[in-house]
Amino acid sequence: MKKLVIWLVLLTCLFSVAQAQSNASCSWYEIFVRSYQDSDGDGIGDLQGVIGRLDYLEDMGFDGLWLMPVMPSPSYHKYDVTDYLGIDPEYGTLEDMKQLVQACHERGIRLIIDLPINHSSSAHPWFVQACAALRRGEEEHPCVEYYCFSRQDGPKMAPVRGTDWFYEEQFSGGGMPDLNLESEKVRAEITAIMDFWLNECGVDGFRLDAVTSYYAADVEKNVSFLRWLNDTAKELKPGCYLVGEAWTGLSTIAQYYESGVDSFFLFPASQAEGYIARTIRARSKPARQYEGFLQQVEEAMGDYLLAPFLGNHDTGRAAGSLQARSAPDRAKFAHTLTSLMGGAAFTYYGDEIGMVGSGDDPNKRLAMYWNASDMTNQPPGVTKTEYAFPCVDEQLQDEYSLLNYIKKLNHLKRDHPAIAFGRNEFVYNDGDVCAMKRIWEGQECWILVNFSAGTAHSGTIAADVENLVPAQTLDVGETASRAWVEDGEIQFELAPYGLAVLVR
Ligand SMILES: [Ca+2]
Numbered sequence: 001m002k003k004l005v006i007w008l009v010l011l012t013c014l015f016s017v018a019q020a021q022s023n024a025s026c027s028w029y030e031i032f033v034r035s036y037q038d039s040d041g042d043g044i045g046d047l048q049g050v051i052g053r054l055d056y057l058e059d060m061g062f063d064g065l066w067l068m069p070v071m072p073s074p075s076y077h078k079y080d081v082t083d084y085l086g087i088d089p090e091y092g093t094l095e096d097m098k099q100l101v102q103a104c105h106e107r108g109i110r111l112i113i114d115l116p117i118n119h120s121s122s123a124h125p126w127f128v129q130a131c132a133a134l135r136r137g138e139e140e141h142p143c144v145e146y147y148c149f150s151r152q153d154g155p156k157m158a159p160v161r162g163t164d165w166f167y168e169e170q171f172s173g174g175g176m177p178d179l180n181l182e183s184e185k186v187r188a189e190i191t192a193i194m195d196f197w198l199n200e201c202g203v204d205g206f207r208l209d210a211v212t213s214y215y216a217a218d219v220e221k222n223v224s225f226l227r228w229l230n231d232t233a234k235e236l237k238p239g240c241y242l243v244g245e246a247w248t249g250l251s252t253i254a255q256y257y258e259s260g261v262d263s264f265f266l267f268p269a270s271q272a273e274g275y276i277a278r279t280i281r282a283r284s285k286p287a288r289q290y291e292g293f294l295q296q297v298e299e300a301m302g303d304y305l306l307a308p309f310l311g312n313h314d315t316g317r318a319a320g321s322l323q324a325r326s327a328p329d330r331a332k333f334a335h336t337l338t339s340l341m342g343g344a345a346f347t348y349y350g351d352e353i354g355m356v357g358s359g360d361d362p363n364k365r366l367a368m369y370w371n372a373s374d375m376t377n378q379p380p381g382v383t384k385t386e387y388a389f390p391c392v393d394e395q396l397q398d399e400y401s402l403l404n405y406i407k408k409l410n411h412l413k414r415d416h417p418a419i420a421f422g423r424n425e426f427v428y429n430d431g432d433v434c435a436m437k438r439i440w441e442g443q444e445c446w447i448l449v450n451f452s453a454g455t456a457h458s459g460t461i462a463a464d465v466e467n468l469v470p471a472q473t474l475d476v477g478e479t480a481s482r483a484w485v486e487d488g489e490i491q492f493e494l495a496p497y498g499l500a501v502l503v504r
């Protein structure tokens with residue numbers, strides 16, 4: 001009997017994992033609403049603007065959207081929230097948000113929103129009331145336990161003016177007091193907040209901001225809080241998707257996955273020193289480097305659903321770190337290598353047209369370059385406005401633009417979900433060319449990839465290739481790659497950075 005129960009539990013688990021992945025999106029797109037598309041002429045991007053661009057996003061093959069914070073906030077970036085149950089009036093109304101959710105779902109696009117709950121704004125009524133109570137000496141006021149107050153000063157502590165109290169602020173100087181996640185009252189608020197967005201508004205999940213700061217430098221407590229958060233969210237809406245920001249190394253990220261949260265951003269693959277950029281820069285045997293990185297990831301992560309990305313709103317733009325101006329083909333290829341890591345890959349808005357930006361945060365969040373006469377205002381604090389590649393409208397017309405390359409890449413993944421969700425096996429690697437086998441839900445997909453800037457000729461792969469048929473190719477330029485089976489061997493001619501997919 002006991003054995004039967006264990007089997008049933010195991011089967012249920014397997015079934016729910018398969019379920020979760022078959023519902024999963026594999027090409028996510030991160031949007032900074034303010035800089036994306038303005039709909040009412042005030043120069044600030046808004047939700048109706050995003051709705052107006054859904055045809056574009058659907059055409060591009062993105063099947064998931066992550067909106068950076070949309071809740072009311074005094075800052076331009078809105079990571080310090082003053083009302084967790086509303087939409088910032090700059091962006092629109094709750095009705096607009098519901099309309100956006102519905103329009104996304106009609107297109108088979110999932111929508112998640114940023115949930116910054118490590119801290120609130122110092123202008124949040126909870127904090128304002130708590131500080132007022134402390135000034136009156138009312139330490140028992142219900143709001144006081146919402147934050148981490150102490151009579152002891154120290155690092156990451158800030159004074160409560162007019163009292164001898166201090167409060168914890170991990171992101172110091174930003175008016176962002178840390179919430180007390182130990183408090184049952186705060187957890188009840190978070191439950192109500194998630195219920196509101198998941199069920200009343202209809203979003204499909206959350207991007208969890210700054211999870212490593214929940215309990216600063218305490219992975220175990222963070223994982224246990226995330227376990228509670230994940231269980232609560234999944235109970236409120238089975239199948240919702242959570243992705244966490246744990247800006248840390250591979251083994252620590254793997255620990256965070258033990259919480260049950262679906263994904264954590266794969267920071268070690270991102271930015272100028274990450275796996276992708278290092279593979280691209282490798283002086284010899286780049287395909288071997290890539291295999292090595294993928295093996296490290298697999299050893300640490302097992303079957304977890306990865307969330308690889310090149311850059312986001314906090315990092316320098318990928319086109320800059322990849323030196324896309326001098327090597328546009330390599331920049332295209334970097335997006336492919338990101339997707340080939342497997343899982344739910346994320347693209348930051350504007351990266352599909354090679355927008356650049358680094359240094360001060362606002363420079364990384366420039367107005368989306370639709371065309372010179374259709375752009376939002378730049379966010380406040382921008383010190384450098386520069387667009388390295390042509391605008392969206394121009395790139396749409398150019399078959400070999402970065403934009404059209406990423407579009408083809410997204411559609412390739414859509415046609416062959418095994419690329420994103422299949423278990424990976426390297427079946428061939430000569431240093432410049434590798435072949436990877438992915439099997440998922442009965443689909444078998446072989447991907448041949450040329451990592452070099454030269455054409456790769458007539459290699460052969462002999463093992464287990466019966467009945468493999470050529471399916472699709474993806475190339476950075478006009479020369480098309482080829483791969484086919486002949487006399488029990490795969491033959492290939494791969495164009496520079498070319499990719500060929502065979503299926504069985
Ligand atoms: Ca507007």
Ligand SMILES: [Ca+2]
Nearest residue numbers: 178213214215
């Ligand atoms: Ca915290």
